[in-house]
Amino acid sequence: IHKKENRSIIFEGYNLGQGEIAGFLKTLEVGETKQSPMIRSPERDTISSYIAYHGDDHYLIGRLSLDRINELMATIASARGISITITSGAGYVLSSTSQTLPFEIAPDLAGYQIFGDETYIVIREKMQRLGNDMILLVPFARVSRIFNLLGTSFPIFIAAFSIFVIIKVLFYDRNITRPLVVFSEKLSVWRGNGQFLEAEAPLFNTLEMRRIIDVFNKKTEEINAYIDELSALNTELEVRQSLYRDLVENVDEIIYSLDAEGKITSINRAFEQLLERDRNRMMGRSMMVLAAKDGQEEMIRQKFKYVKERHEKVTFNYRATDVNINIRYFKITWIPQLDEFGGLKQVLGTQTEITELINTQASLRRIFENEKRKLESIVDAKNEALSNVLSELIEKEKLASLGHLVSGVSHEINTPLGVSVLANSYLEKESKETRRLLASGELTLVGLNAHLDKIDETTAILNANLNRAVALVKSFKEIAVRQNIEELETFNVRQYIDMVMLSLKHEYKNRAISFNVDCPEDLTLSTYPGALSQILTNLIMNALNHAYDPGGWGTIKISVSKTEDVAQIVFEDDGKGMPAEVVERIYEPFFTTNRGSGGSGLGLNIVYNIVTGQLEGRIKCTSVPSKGTRFEIEFSTAEKQ
Template identity: 25%
Template sequence: MSPPSDDALRHTAHPGEIVGVSEDVWMEVIDKMDQVYSDLLQYEVALEQKNAKLEESQQFILSVLTSMSDIMLVCDRHGIIQDANRSLEAFCGRGVDALRGTSLFELFVDPLAAEEARRRLFGQGAKEVHDCELPLRARDGSAVPVSLNCTPRFNAVGKSLGMVMTGRPVGELRRAYQALHEAHEDLKRTQQQLLHAEKMASLGRLVAGVAHELNNPISFVLGNVHALQRYAGRLAGYLGTIHRGADAEEVEAARRSLRIDRILDDLPSLIEGTIEGAERTRAIVDGLKRFSAMDRDEVEDFDLVEVVERAVRWVCKTAREDFRVELALPPRIALRGSPGRIQQVVTNLIENARDAASAGEAPPTLRISASLDAGRVRMCFDDNGPGVPAEILGRIFDPFFTTKPVGKGTGLGLSISYGIVERHGGTLAAENRPEGGARLVLTLPEA
C-alpha cells in the first residue's frame, strides 16, 4: 500500500489534532492519567501512615530493649550477632555496631567457656535453654558468671533463623537471694522473740494464778503455826509448874490460868489444818510441775478429761469471779500424746472464750462438751461471747493474728495450738453458733 499523500494528510488534520487520533481518545488518556495520579497520591498517604506506624513500633521495641536490665542479643544460626541491647553494650564495653557481625562465642571469657556454650546452646538444634550458667567477659576483662536463657527464632514458614539470648549476671541473683535470706533470718529472729514474749506472758499469768492459789493455804498454815507457838509457850509454863513439884492446887491454878484444856481441845484441828494447808501447797506444786512439763514433748497415755479440768482450774484463777465453765464430759477420754501440749491447747481455747465472753453484758459462760465416735473424740468449746466476725474467721489461725490490745494477746495461741493438734493427728476449727457465740471444735484420735 502506498503512503498517504501530503494532500490527504492536510485534509484530515484539524488544528490541535494529531493525525489519526481523535479527540475522544485524548480525553480518555487524560482521564486515565488523572486516575493514576490520584491513585499515586493515595498510595503515598498510605505509605506515609504505614511508615509512621513502623517507626512507632520500632521506637517501642527499641525503648523496651534499652530499658531491659538483662543483657540480650539476637544472632543467626551460626551465632553471628545481628543485634544487641544497651545492657550488653554496658556489660562488655562494646557498642552494638562493633558487636554486629561478630560471633557470640567471642563474648565468653575463654575458648573453654565458648566451647561449652556451643555445646549447650547450639548442640541440641533449635531448642530452648534455661538458666545455663556460663562465664562472660565483662568490660574490665574479668569473668562474670551469667545465667543464660536461649529461645530459637523462626521465620514465617518455620525455618530456623537463629536465636534470642538473654542473661543476667549471677552475682545480682546471688545478691538478691542473700538479701532475701537475711530478711528471712530477721523475720525468724523476730518470731522467736515474740514466741519468747508469749512464753513470758503466759508464765506471768501462771505465776499470778499460782501466787493467788498459794496465798490461801500458806496464810492459814502460818496462822496455825503462830497459834501453836503461843500454845507451846503456855504448855511449857504448865509443865514447868509440874516439874518443879508444885502441889496439886498450884498445878490446878496454872492449868486454869494458862487455859490448858482449851489448848488440848484446839490442838487436833490446828494440826489437821496445818497438814491440810501443807498438802494443798504440795498439790499446787505438783500441778506446777505438770505445767512445766509443757515444754517437753513426751508421748504418754493420758486422760483428756483430767487435762481439761486442770486447764479450767488454772484459767479460772485469773478470770472474772462470774466466769462460769460447764463441763459435759464422759468420765474418761483416753488419749496418747503429750498431755502438756494438749493442756496448752485447751488452756488457750478456754482463755480465748473467757476473753470473748467477758466483753458482753451477760455473765461470761463457756460450755465444754465431748462426744466419742469411730475412735475419735470431738470436743466443743461453746462460749456466749460475740462470736468471730465473718471477715476474720479465715485468719484467726494465722500466726500473730490478734484483735486484742498490745500486751494482752500475741496472736500465737491458736496458730501454735493448730500445729500441736495436727501433730497429734487431730483437727481444730472455728465456727459461729446460730444462737450466738463462737464454737471451737477440737477433734483427736482416741488411744
C-alpha cells in the same frame, strides 16, 4: 481488562476467558478495533456481540445484547410461515424459531432437506459483517401451492418478480449494502483516538445510516471519556505503584512475597543486604527449602499451611544462620492476599531482625536470675532471723502461760498456807499456856482434856490445808513439767482439764464467767499433754480477754470426745463474736484487736501451729458477732511411728 491477567475475567456475569470470546480476543492485533460474531453465552443463555479494542497492554470491551433478535425472528417467521435460524461459523445453532432442527447444522446444508415428516427448501445466507449464517426453512408444500395458483401466469410472474428483485437489490446496494461496507471499512481503521466518523453525502444520506453514525459517534464520545478517565486513573495508579515500589525497595525491613506454593516471587533490597543473598538466585525458591538449612523446615511448613488453609495473618519468631555461621533471630509476619474467588493469590511477608532484642532479653534473664538468687539469699537470711525472733516470742508466750500458772498456783496456795500458819501459831500459843499451867500446878484434868481437843482441831485444820497446798503444788508440778516435755503420753483427759482449770482459776474466779466441761470421766488420750495444756490455756485466756467485757457474764463450754483414733475438742463461748474479716486473720502472727491492753497477737497463732504441726490435725473457727465464737479441733490419737 489487563491482558496479563492469567485467570478468567467476569464481565457483567459473562466469562471472557473461555470459549469463543477468548478466541475472538486472541485474533485482535494491537491497535485494532473489531466486532465479534454473534455468541451465545452459556452462563446466562443469551446472545451477544462484542466490540473490542486492543491496546498496548489491555483490552477495552463493550457488549452488545442481541436478545431481541429472538422476538424479531419469531414475528417474521410467524407472519411469513417460515423458520429462521442463525448459526455460528462452526454450525452451532445460536437462535432458531424451529423446534425440529438439530443443535448443530452442517456448514454446507442447503437445497431440499427433510426434517421430521416435512420437506423444506433450505436457503443459507452469510451475514458478512458478523460472520454468522442465517438459514431460512420454507415448507415445500407452501411453495407448491403458490405455483399451483400461478398456473399459466407463472412465466410472467417470474419476469415481474425478477425485475422487482433487481430493483430491490440495487436499492439495498445503494442505500444499505454499500454504506455498511464503507462503515465497516472505516471501523476497521478507526483507532478510538477521539476522532469521530462523519456522515459523508451522498453515501450516508439515508436516515437510517445517519442515525447509525450519530449513535456510534455518541457512544464513541462516551467511550473516549471513559478512556480518558481510565488513562488518568492508570497514570495515578502507576505513580502510586512507583511510590510503593520505591518504598518497599528502600525500607530497612525485609519485605517479600510468596506464591500459593510458598515460592519466592519478589524480594526487596533489605532482603539481599540483611540476609546476604542474591536476588536473582532467590527468585522461585521455596521458603521451606531455605528453612531446611536452619533446621526449621517443619515449623515453616506448618505456619504456611495455617495461612493457606485459614487465610489468617500469622506472626512468629525464626532463628537463622547467616553465611558467617552467626545465629540471628527474626520476627516474621505473613499476610495472605486473596483473589476475587476467595482463593490464596499470594502471601506478603515482612521480616524484622530481633537478634539484639533476643540477646538483650537473654542478658536480662541472666541478670534477673543472679539478682533473684541474691534476693532469695537475703530473704532466706531474713526469714531465718524472723523465725528465730518468732521462736523467741513463742517461747516467751509459753513462759507467759507458765507465768499465769505460777501466778494462779501462788494465789491458790496462799490461802491454805496462811490458814496453816495461823493454826500453827494458835497451837504454839495453846502449848505455852498449857506448859505454864502445868508448871504452876494449876492444870486440871478438865483443862488438859480441853487443851488436847484444841490440839486435835488445830492439827486437823493444819492437815487439811497442808494437803490442799500439796495438791496444788503437785498439780503445778505436773502441768509445768508436761508443758516442757514433748513426749507422747496416755493420760486421763478430764483430770488434766480440771488441773488446767485450777491453775487458771485466779483469772476468772472474780468474774461472772462459768465453765461447762463436757468430757467423760474415764476418757484417755495418747497425745502430747503439754500441747493440750497450751491449747486450752491460750483459748481460755483469749476468751477471757476478748469475748467478754469487764464485768460481763457468760458461759464457756469445753467438749471433748473421741471416735476411733480421732479426738475432737470443741471450745465455744457466748461472747461478743468476731466479724468475718477478723476471723480470716486470727491465726496470723502478731494480729490482735487488743494490742492497747497488752495483747501480743501470738496466742491463737501458737494454737494453730501446735494443732497443725505437732498434733498434725486441723482447726476451724466460726463466729457470729454478738452470738459467740466456736473452735473445732481434730487430731489423730493413733500410735505414731
